[in-house]
Amino acid sequence: MTNSSKKRALKTISFKLNQDDYTMEINADERLLDLIRNRLGLIGTKEGCGGGECGACTIIMNGLAVNSCIIPAARADGAEITTIEGLSKGMDEELHPLQKSFLDKGAVQCGYCTPGMLLSAKAFLDQNSDMEISRDDIKEAISGNICRCTGYQKIIEAIYSYSLERKGNH
Ligand code: FES
Numbered sequence: 652m653t654n655s656s657k658k659r660a661l662k663t664i665s666f667k668l669n670q671d672d673y674t675m676e677i678n679a680d681e682r683l684l685d686l687i688r689n690r691l692g693l694i695g696t697k698e699g700c701g702g703g704e705c706g707a708c709t710i711i712m713n714g715l716a717v718n719s720c721i722i723p724a725a726r727a728d729g730a731e732i733t734t735i736e737g738l739s740k741g742m743d744e745e746l747h748p749l750q751k752s753f754l755d756k757g758a759v760q761c762g763y764c765t766p767g768m769l770l771s772a773k774a775f776l777d778q779n780s781d782m783e784i785s786r787d788d789i790k791e792a793i794s795g796n797i798c799r800c801t802g803y804q805k806i807i808e809a810i811y812s813y814s815l816e817r818k819g820n821h
Pocket residue numbers: 697698699700701702703704705706707708709718719720721
């Protein structure tokens with residue numbers, strides 16, 4: 652690659668991540684997952700399949716749960732992003748109640764899938780804050796997240812239990 656084409660491949664993007672503002676220079680072929688994990692050091696976002704199949708790399712971008720391993724970093728320009736590190740921010744670094752529910756219900760074993768599960772669930776619950784949510788709805792919402800340990804039942808119960816608790820607090 653010549654110097655001039657190298658230059659052309661760089662792009663400056665600005666985004667909000669876990670409530671903080673960032674402006675960064677990225678490579679045109681950089682993945683959002685690499686930017687988050689390798690350059691920002693937010694290693695709570697995991698890499699599993701690397702191909703959009705397992706959900707380990709899930710983040711919330713503009714309100715939607717997305718797989719950061721298949722999203723070019725350039726797409727983050729102007730976006731608002733939440734990673735697992737941002738879930739409890741603003742609560743004195745205490746765990747978010749959804750995280751507490753996962754612990755209470757025994758929904759965490761090896762923990763590799765947990766950040767992605769939590770963020771898929773959080774995006775789904777936020778999108779449906781006024782709706783009655785069933786266990787089947789939750790199953791559907793986390794269908795893109797693979798867990799090799801728990802058999803899913805405890806995860807579904809944890810999300811369901813939090814959805815009821817949250818409704819009671821409205
Ligand atoms: S690592 Fe991104 S979906 Fe599996």
